[in-house]
Amino acid sequence: MIIRDRSNPFLLLFAWQGTILPAVLPALAVIFVLSLLLDQLSAQGIIQRPGLPAASISIFGLILSIFMVFRNSACHERWWEGRKLWGALIANARHLARDSHLLPAAARECLLYQVILFTRLLRDRLRYQTAHPGRLPEYADPELPAGTSVTDLDKRLNPPQHVLEHIQKNLVRRLEQSQLSDILYMTLNRHLVELGNIQAGCDRIASTPLPFSYSVLLHRSVYAFCLILPFVLEGSTGFWTPFLACLIAYMFLGLDALGSQLEEPFGTDANDLPLDFIVRLVERELLDSLGKPLPPAIPVHNSQLP
Secondary structure: OEOOOOOOHHHHHOOOOOOOHHHHHHHHHHHHHHHHHHHHHHHOOOOOOOOOOHHHHHHHHHHHHHHHHHHHHHHHHHHHHHHHHHHHHHHHHHHHHHHOOOOOHHHHHHHHHHHHHHHHHHHHHHOOOOOOOOOOOOOOOOOOOOOOOOOOHHHOOOHHHHHHHHHHHHHHHHHHOOOOOHHHHHHHHHHHHHHHHHHHHHHHHHHOOOOHHHHHHHHHHHHHHHHHHHHHHHHHHHHHHHHHHHHHHHHHHHHHHHHHHHHOOOOOOOOOOOHHHHHHHHHHHHHHHHOOOOOOOOOOEOOEOO
8 A cells, every 4th residue: 555745746746656657658658659650640641530520539538437437436445345344353453452351361362363363364365375374372272172273274265264263162162161251251252253254344355346347348448548539639639649648548547447456455556455564563462462572563665555
């Protein structure tokens, strides 16, 4: 996700890193060359400009704009819903840290380590990566029988869900052994249920993109509009045709490319959610609650949070 100082509008105007311009620059170059070639050939009388009325491209552009607004609004809603879900994950991790103080120290430490593990595995799942638990202490509660450790996560069908099941089993065992009160169990279980709901919401976004046919239709229409544009502008703008065509095409192509990035909010594009930063935030807060050494915070690199 882009993190940039917006207090200086001049720097914002000429920003390059993290913008959508690098993604659409090849297409803009094609349109510029096509416009320039068309203008020169027409000026020398080698070709005659096709008779395409300006009203037709205006109607085309108006209809295309309406559909692009709808699509980009839907993509932004997916992006914002993903951010709200991860915000809820942060809140529930904090609730678990506060409400688990009545557990024995070893059991509480195990619980919070497993919550850290859950956030890491959920990030990897949403990015379609192999499960990487990272370096954490043993996930088993030392006061419980052997064989209850979280293992072989990379071989599990749903590693985050497996971790939640493991936490649930530990709490149920303590409840059965009267080491945990009914009220505390219900409190902690409510937070675990919410973590499961958060994962389900994220899975829904990741596995259900916008209809493919709609995206393809809009993508083709944008490129068709941008390629027709120089033929319409050349008769009235002359020398300025390449520049005006590129400026208008930049807006349409940029919105199309930006919508594609926002549609998949859990990826690693410049405008995707900073899942690495959020996972590290949860990890630092829970380790601080345990009084453990904290890993360094993830810094902003090239105005971007990973």
